[in-house]
Each structure stands twice: as C-alpha cells, then as structure tokens.
Amino acid sequence: MKQVIQSLSSGNIELIEVPIPQVGKDQILVKTSCSLISSGTERMLINFGQSNLLEKARNNPEKVKDVLNKISLEGPLSTIDAVNKKLDQPISMGYCNVGEIVEIGSAISEYKIGDRVVSNGPHSEYVLVNKNLSAKIPEEVEDEDAVFAVLASIGLQGIRLAKPSLGETFIVCGLGLIGLLTAQLLKANGCEVIGIDPNPERINIAKKLEINSYNSKNINDCISWCEDITNNK
Numbered sequence: 001m002k003q004v005i006q007s008l009s010s011g012n013i014e015l016i017e018v019p020i021p022q023v024g025k026d027q028i029l030v031k032t033s034c035s036l037i038s039s040g041t042e043r044m045l046i047n048f049g050q051s052n053l054l055e056k057a058r059n060n061p062e063k064v065k066d067v068l069n070k071i072s073l074e075g076p077l078s079t080i081d082a083v084n085k086k087l088d089q090p091i092s093m094g095y096c097n098v099g100e101i102v103e104i105g106s107a108i109s110e111y112k113i114g115d116r117v118v119s120n121g122p123h124s125e126y127v128l129v130n131k132n133l134s135a136k137i138p139e140e141v142e143d144e145d146a147v148f149a150v151l152a153s154i155g156l157q158g159i160r161l162a163k164p165s166l167g168e169t170f171i172v173c174g175l176g177l178i179g180l181l182t183a184q185l186l187k188a189n190g191c192e193v194i195g196i197d198p199n200p201e202r203i204n205i206a207k208k209l210e211i212n213s214y215n216s217k218n219i220n221d222c223i224s225w226c227e228d229i230t231n232n233k
Contacts, residue, residue, distance in 0.1 A: 003124035005090040006045060013093065021128040028111060028119075028131060029103035035123045036096035036147040040176050045093070095123035096150040097129075098143045111136070118149045148181065155182030159189065166190040169230055175202040175213065183211045194229065196222055 001020050006013045006206070023029045101115045108131050108188035121127025137146045164170060168191050173181045175197040180186050183193045183206065195206045196216040206213040212229060216222045227233075 001125035003122065004093045006093050007090055008045075014090075017057050018124075020126050023103045023105050023128065025105040025107040026130055027105045027128055028108065028117070029102050029135060030097065030099040030117060030119060030121060030127050030129065030134070031102045031107065032097055032099040032121070032125055032127060033116075033143045034098050034147050035094050035121075036151065037094070037123075038096060038151060040210035041092055041095075041176070092124070094123035095125075096121045096147055098137065098147045099127065102126070105131070114145065116146070118146045120150050143157070151178055152181045152185065154178050155185055158182065159185055164189055164191050167192065169194065169233070171196060171226065172211075173197075173216075175199070175206045175211075180206060180209065180211075184209060187211070194226060196226075 001018060002015055002134045003018050004013060004015055009072045013168045021029070097119050099117065099119075099121075100110055100185050101113055101117060104111055104113065111131070116137040118137055119127060119129040121129050135149065137143070159182065162170070164186060166189075170191050171194045172179050172186070173196055175183070175195045179195065179197070179200075184185050187210075193211050195203075195211045195213040197203055197206070198215060198216060198217045199212070203215055214222050214225045
C-alpha cells in the first residue's frame, strides 16, 4: 500500500510503498476513501523539518531541556547519536481519515466489515486504528463531510471546556480550518460569535458562513469594533 511520510531531519515528503499492517484484537483495518489535510499542523511539521538544528532547538525549548538532561546523564556522543536517530525516523502525515472497514480485531463487536468510519488514521491507502479512535458514519453523511470530524472534535473540546450558554458572545481568534469549525459549532449552540483573523481570505469565508468577522491586523481597531458590536460588553 502507499503512504505519505515526512523526514523530520530534512522536511522531505515522500509517497512510499509499505506493507498492509496486521490487525490486533482491539483494532480495525480501514481502506481509505478520503483523507483531509490539516493545513496548519502539516505546514508546521514541514517547516520544522526544513529548518536547521539551531532553528529546531529555538522552536522547541522543552525538547532542548530533555537533550541537556540526557547529555548530563549519558554524555554528548550518546545524546547526539540518539537525536540524529530520532530525526532520521520518518513520521506519518495526516490524522483525519474516512474509509470502509475491511478487517476487524477479535475483541471488537460494535463494528462489521463494510462499515464506513472516520478515524485519526494518516494519509495512507489502508489505516490501522484502535476502535476508540474511530466512529461509525451515519448513512446520510457523505465521506467528504465526515472527514472533517476529527478537526471539529478539537474545536468541540475547547467549547466543552468553556461551557457556553445560550446567547453568550464568544470571540474565535484565528479563522483557519479549526477556527471556522469552532465558530459554526458555537453558533449551533445558540451563541453569538465574533471571528478575528489577519487574513482577508479567511474573513471572507467566515462572512459567507454568517459569522461576524474582522481583520485583526490593527489590534486597536479590532478591539473598538468588538466593543461596538457588543455594546461595550
């Protein structure tokens, strides 16, 4: 089967041929019908891979602390070798997958062969996932809509933590893919939603979704606008 991978050391992306994985007792094997690119996350990984070691360290201070601790315990040569091996290991790209189950683990009873599911599987012809990282797709939902479920769940988690109530006003800072999904979920929850972003194209998309939106490039103007449309609340 074909799968998309990336090198963390160089940032290079490849489409490679790999074996179809073996199914464990709590796992399902899914034949992919479509896979969604999470533009922010995947662009960040590509930029990280293409950066030099100094830039990688600057952008990941917590990892630098881990490396320094390892140097103090195991010495510099062993640590450098471990870091290089870690960077040389390719990583799978993608985490929003939709497809049809073709094989089921022995401990799973809630699925059957042929069920359509959404999962956090990568960009690959076949994905192997644990049953708790997948969900059955209702018959009336198209694959191209269902594939947004994983990204929407990220926004939904933030909404659940905020515990919004009917009629409350929320500002969504950043109208990328997750921001737009979050704004729509808040509207569905009966909230007033304000969206801000410095990108005019994203603002236009939000307005088409009937989300009050403003370009946040000039933060003072943005604050005044928010105060105006909320009666200074």
